[in-house]
């Protein structure tokens with residue numbers, strides 16, 4: 001009985017190990033990091049699109065002003081403007097357009113810097129995401145390996161346990177054991193260790209010990225405290 005309990009306890013332990021694998025936690029952590037990064041990459045890419053649109057706009061604004069300056073300049077150079085007032089107005093306009101061009105060129109430079117920064121941020125995040133993806137793949141492989149190892153340990157432990165169970169056969173004691181395992185799980189059978197219950201360590205009175213030891217071998221004993229089946233030395 002205690003051999004079966006030990007085999008079941010080992011199986012419980014292996015199953016618990018399987019449920020709480022550190023490799024599984026690592027995979028979950030990396031998955032959540034990857035999801036976060038994917039979100040950030042998406043945001044950074046949207047930012048790249050926005051800032052490059054702004055840059056195109058700034059370039060167009062500069063080009064428009066340049067075109068107007070060229071047009072005005074051509075008009076001035078053509079000599080077709082004869083009125084002094086008109087000439088003066090045109091020259092003023094060119095001067096003011098040139099100031100505007102200089103301002104717009106500053107804005108264009110700024111937009112270029114912003115766009116470059118957005119691109120480098122997106123590139124950094126993409127690189128980080130690729131690194132996490134690689135770690136995640138390695139972690140998944142490690143998890144699969146750990147699970148496979150444990151699975152074969154579980155298989156082996158289960159065979160061992162089934163052999164012990166078959167050898168014990170079906171008796172009132174094994175029926176009770178299986179019922180207790182089903183209802184409560186964990187340790188439900190223990191050896192009497194000296195004058196103490198091997199499961200909960202309760203000390204039994206000398207009278208109880210004497211009664212236990214003198215009882216017929218096929219009597220089922222239970223601990224008063226934890227209700228475990230108590231196996232007395234010499235019993236099965």
Ligand SMILES: [Zn+2]
Nearest residue numbers: 197200223226
């Ligand atoms: Zn007990």
